Structure formats: structure tokens, C-alpha cells
Amino acid sequence: MELLTTVEMGEADRLAGARGAAGADLMESAGLAVADRVVAMLQGRPVTVVAGTGNNGGDGFVAARLLQSRGHAVRLLLVGDRGKLKGDAAAAAGRWQGPVEAATPERLGNTPGVIVDALFGAGLDRPVEGLPRAMIEAMNASGAPVVAVDLPSGINGTTGTVMGAAVEAVHTVTFFRLKPGHVLLPGRLHCGDLTVADIGIPADVLAEIKPRAFLNRPALWSGVFPVPKPEGHKYGRGHAVVVSGGLSFGGAARLAARGALRAGAGLATLATPREALAVQAAANLAIMVRPVDGAEELRGFLSDTRHNAMVLGPGGGVGAPMRAQVLAALASEAAVVLDADALTSFADSADDLFSAIGKRAGRAVILTPHSGEFDRLFKEIKKNLKVIGKLDQARAAARLSGAVVLFKGADTVVAAPDGRTSIADNAPPYLATAGAGDVLAGMIAGLLAQHMPAFEAASAAVWLHGEAAAAFGPGLISEDLPDALPAVYRRLFAALGAASPGPRKTL
Numbered sequence: 256m257e258l259l260t261t262v263e264m265g266e267a268d269r270l271a272g273a274r275g276a277a278g279a280d281l282m283e284s285a286g287l288a289v290a291d292r293v294v295a296m297l298q299g300r301p302v303t304v305v306a307g308t309g310n311n312g313g314d315g316f317v318a319a320r321l322l323q324s325r326g327h328a329v330r331l332l333l334v335g336d337r338g339k340l341k342g343d344a345a346a347a348a349g350r351w352q353g354p355v356e357a358a359t360p361e362r363l364g365n366t367p368g369v370i371v372d373a374l375f376g377a378g379l380d381r382p383v384e385g386l387p388r389a390m391i392e393a394m395n396a397s398g399a400p401v402v403a404v405d406l407p408s409g410i411n412g413t414t415g416t417v418m419g420a421a422v423e424a425v426h427t428v429t430f431f432r433l434k435p436g437h438v439l440l441p442g443r444l445h446c447g448d449l450t451v452a453d454i455g456i457p458a459d460v461l462a463e464i465k466p467r468a469f470l471n472r473p474a475l476w477s478g479v480f481p482v483p484k485p486e487g488h489k490y491g492r493g494h495a496v497v498v499s500g501g502l503s504f505g506g507a508a509r510l511a512a513r514g515a516l517r518a519g520a521g522l523a524t525l526a527t528p529r530e531a532l533a534v535q536a537a538a539n540l541a542i543m544v545r546p547v548d549g550a551e552e553l554r555g556f557l558s559d560t561r562h563n564a565m566v567l568g569p570g571g572g573v574g575a576p577m578r579a580q581v582l583a584a585l586a587s588e589a590a591v592v593l594d595a596d597a598l599t600s601f602a603d604s605a606d607d608l609f610s611a612i613g614k615r616a617g618r619a620v621i622l623t624p625h626s627g628e629f630d631r632l633f634k635e636i637k638k639n640l641k642v643i644g645k646l647d648q649a650r651a652a653a654r655l656s657g658a659v660v661l662f663k664g665a666d667t668v669v670a671a672p673d674g675r676t677s678i679a680d681n682a683p684p685y686l687a688t689a690g691a692g693d694v695l696a697g698m699i700a701g702l703l704a705q706h707m708p709a710f711e712a713a714s715a716a717v718w719l720h721g722e723a724a725a726a727f728g729p730g731l732i733s734e735d736l737p738d739a740l741p742a743v744y745r746r747l748f749a750a751l752g753a754a755s756p757g758p759r760k761t762l
């Protein structure tokens with residue numbers, strides 16, 4: 256599903272108008288969707304609508320009228336002068352039969368009913384202060400469930416950030432398409448449950464808007480997902496290589512290699528220092544183990560182009576030897592995933608990394624920082640106050656580095672250098688466990704080995720990783736993740752209509 260910034264949503268509105276949809280009709284449909292949602296949770300209680308003077312408030316006036324016409328008790332508190340209402344919002348206010356009370360926190364009080372937050376939506380353009388802020392705080396303090404119109408007031412729809420203060424809703428009713436701010440943290444946490452209502456904006460406006468951000472769902476990448484073919488063989492499914500750390504640091508690489516194999520790579524090999532060879536050989540069955548010490552040996556190992564995807568970083572150590580290995584990997588033909596220590600090793604020489612990536616021309620590189628690693632590697636981006644929010648930070652990092660950047664967290668963003676981004680919302684909190692990132696890096700390599708393009712491989716791996724964690728459930732540790740993947744694949748392949756062919760039925 257496309258995610259529209261607030262500017263793109265305004266464009267959708269304009270294009271819908273150009274195709275004959277009247278603004279008043281869109282507002283009527285928006286207000287109706289809100290009223291329907293509120294009715295479902297009222298249980299005889301009254302409604303208080305807190306409206307602003309923009310079109311978000313207009314939606315609130317429509318909802319107020321429709322709820323009153325269905326016999327519910329409705330109060331309307333307006334934040335700002337009635338004279339400020341314009342156009343469709345002024346017309347909607349004109350059709351509201353009840354009193355318009357000047358909003359104050361005291362008038363809201365401890366309302367016994369449901370609150371409709373129609374203060375600010377897509378038009379929020381500066382931090383909230385004064386009366387609007389006091390009303391947001393009063394809504395949160397009231398103890399009443401809040402249904403937000405379009406966005407919880409105070410949340411920036413494009414970045415998901417809190418602009419001073421923000422409503423904590425139990426439900427948000429938005430229109431046409433979600434915005435990034437509904438998916439990114441902290442915005443997502445303020446939304447509660449979501450309804451995306453069709454208000455009559457024709458879907459073909461999207462062809463003109465050309466959105467660049469997408470909710471991370473199979474529809475985004477399933478067209479290039481590597482489903483095994485009956486006539487295939489393991490070499491056709493690629494050979495993933497994971498570079499292991501030393502004797503007591505080899506667990507991270509083992510997790511990654513198991514992730515790669517479970518994700519579907521035909522073969523997986525641990526390239527391990529000799530000091531850890533015996534341990535790694537004893538600890539693995541399906542995963543092959545080969546002695547590879549240092550950058551020169553790695554260069555030689557990767558000169559065999561059947562080794563077509565690799566992971567470097569987990570448990571690998573920070574410093575010059577790691578930097579040399581990364582540069583050797585980037586000089587090879589293999590698709591490269593750089594994680595953990597491979598990223599931190601370039602904290603003070605990021606330009607060296609980016610220029611080596613720049614020389615690869617078309618061969619995949621994926622960087623997988625968590626926020627600490629991101630801050631170290633992309634210091635300039637973090638310092639630039641104009642680049643606000645995780646989505647634009649990830650995009651700026653992809654443009655700067657020339658790599659696909661996978662910025663981890665509960666709202667993992669994958670950004671390609673061409674500006675495409677995906678945002679995931681399916682990772683359960685118990686995925687935050689030691690080694691989960693190592694498995695993810697391996698899963699990405701497993702998909703790259705099967706020739707999936709980089710942006711799609713990274714997005715697919717993030718989604719599968721979240722689903723695997725959710726399928727296993729609470730108590731998850733990273734070792735469980737690869738083995739939770741087959742059940743996720745079964746469901747995915749069935750949904751894709753590509754259930755693995757079993758023995759042929761001959762009738």
C-alpha cells in the first residue's frame with residue numbers, strides 16, 4: 256500500500272477535484288466514516304467533538320451533525336475563532352444545528368463519553384502551544400476514549416514525530432491512504448487502531464502522484480520473490496557466505512548463516528578464521544565451513560563467483576582488519592550485506608566506505624544499521640536539522656552511501672538510493688533480542704543469493720523476520736527465528752498461489 260505524505264495527500268485532494276469530486280462531498284464522506292466508527296463504540300454515551308478551524312475541524316462538524324441526527328448527545332468545542340472557518344469547513348459548520356462552544360480544558364473536563372479529535376490533521380505545520388496544546392493535554396487527561404480524525408492532533412503526518420504534544424487516540428480514522436506518520440514511531444503509537452476510509456478519491460490519482468513510500472507488505476516485493484521451481488537445483492538458488500568472527504565470537508555468524516539457508520539460499524558457507532574452524536565445523540551440519548583468514552584470503556574466496564551473496568560484520572570485530580575485509584568484499588562480484596561491526600568500523604572514515612560502494616556500479620550493497628550504528632556512520636545526516644524523521648534520514652543515507660539502507664527498529668525503514676522506501680509495522684516488541692539482527696542480515700543474503708533485487712530483498716527479509724517472530728510468539732530468542740520461517744513461507748507461498756509442488760496426483 257502506498258503511503259502519502261501530507262503534501263501528496265493535498266495533491267490527491269486537488270487531483271480528485273480536477274476529476275470532478277467536490278471537496279464538500281469528500282468532507283461529507285470523511286465525517287460519515289468518523290461518525291460510523293464513533294457509533295460502534297458509544298454504548299449510549301455522549302460525544303464531544305473538539306474541532307479546529309481547518310478542514311480537519313470541518314470533518315468534525317460533519318461527524319457532529321451526523322451523530323446528532325442519529326439521536327446521540329453531541330457537544331462541539333471549537334478551538335479558535337469561528338470567523339476563521341473557510342470554504343467546505345465553514346459550510347459544514349453552517350449545517351451543524353447545535354451550539355458551538357469556545358473550547359477550554361475546563362469545558363472538556365472529565366467527559367463521560369467519547370471524544371472526537373478534529374483539531375489538526377494534515378495541515379499541522381508548527382509545534383502546538385497555547386490553547387491547542389492545552390486542549391490536546393486535556394483530551395489525554397480526560398480518561399475518555401479519543402477517536403482521531405485523520406491523525407492524532409500534534410502528530411506530523413509525514414514524519415510521525417510529535418510536534419510539541421499529541422493526542423493519544425484509541426482509534427484513528429484516516430482517508431484514502433495511510434501516511435508515513437501512521438506507521439512510523441511515535442506516530443503509530445498515538446493512533447491506536449486504524450480505519451482507512453474510502454471517501455471517493457479515485458485511485459488513479461496515484462499514477463500522477465507517484466508515491467515513493469510504501470507499507471512493507473508482500474504486495475511490494477512478491478513479484479520478484481524467489482519461489483523454488485520444480486526444475487530448479489541448489490546452485491540455481493545461490494550460495495550465501497557469512498564471514499565469521501574469532502573463536503568466541505562465532506555465534507553471530509552461525510545465526511546469520513542459518514537465516515540465509517532458511518530464507519532459501521541453495522548453499523551457505525561460514526568463512527571462518529582458522530582459530531575458530533574446529534568449533535564452527537562441530538557446530539554446523541547443513542552449513543559448510545571453510546578456513547578464510549583476513550582480507551586477502553577473503554578476496555581469493557570470493558573470486559569464485561558462485562559465492563554470490565555475503566554477510567560481513569556480525570561478531571567480526573571493529574578496526575582496520577574489518578575495514579580491509581569490507582573493501583575486499585566490495586571489490587568482489589557478490590551482493591554484500593554489511594551489518595554491525597562492519598558499519599561501526601567506518602565510523603571515522605565513512606567516505607572511504609561510500610566511495611568503495613560507488614565503484615560497484617549495479618552490484619547490490621545493503622547496510623543494516625540500528626539507530627546507534629546509524630548515528631555513528633551517518634553523523635552528518637543526524638546533525639542536519641532539516642532532515643527530520645526516520646524516513647528522510649534513511650533516504651538521505653541511501654543517497655549519500657549509494658547503498659540500500661535498512662534502518663532497524665520497531666518501524667524498520669528500507670530506503671533505496673533512488674528514493675523508494677518501505678516501512679514495516681509487523682515486528683513484535685520481543686524481536687528486540689540479542690542476535691535477531693544477525694539472523695536478519697543472513698536472511699537478506701539468502702534472498703540476494705536467489706537473485707532478488709536489493710531493495711525488494713531487504714524489504715521482504717524485514718517482513719518475514721517480523722512474521723517469524725510473531726509466529727513464534729513471546730519468549731522468542733534469536734535462535735528460534737530461522738526455524739520459525741518455514742511456517743511463514745508456507746503461508747506466503749499459499750497466498751502467492753505458489754504452494755510448493757508436492758508429489759503429483761495421478762488420478
Ligand SMILES: NC(=O)C1=CN([C@@H]2O[C@H](COP(=O)(O)OP(=O)(O)OC[C@H]3O[C@@H](n4cnc5c(N)ncnc54)[C@H](O)[C@@H]3O)[C@@H](O)[C@H]2O)[C@@H](O)CC1
Nearest residue numbers: 268281282309310311375376377378379380381382383405
Ligand atoms: N483529501 C483531503 O485532503 C481531504 C482532507 N480532509 C481533511 O482536511 C484536513 C486537512 O485540512 P487543512 O489543510 O485545512 O489542515 P488542518 O485542519 O489540519 O489544520 C490547518 C489549520 O491549522 C493551523 N495550524 C497548523 N499548525 C498549527 C499549530 N501548531 N497551532 C495552531 N494552528 C495550527 C493552520 O494554519 C490551518 O489554519 C485533513 O487532515 C482531513 O481531516 C477531509 O475533509 C477530506 C478530504
Ligand SMILES: Nc1ncnc2c1ncn2[C@@H]1O[C@H](COP(=O)(O)OP(=O)(O)O)[C@@H](O)[C@H]1O
Nearest residue numbers: 663664665682683684686687689690691692693
Ligand atoms: N521495539 C522493537 N519492536 C520490534 N522490533 C524491534 C524493536 N527493537 C528492535 N527491533 C528489531 O530487532 C532486531 C535487533 O537487531 P540488532 O539491534 O541488530 O540486534 P543484534 O545486534 O543483537 O542482532 C532488528 O531487526 C530490529 O528491527
Ligand SMILES: [K+]
Nearest residue numbers: 372375406408
Ligand atoms: K485530528
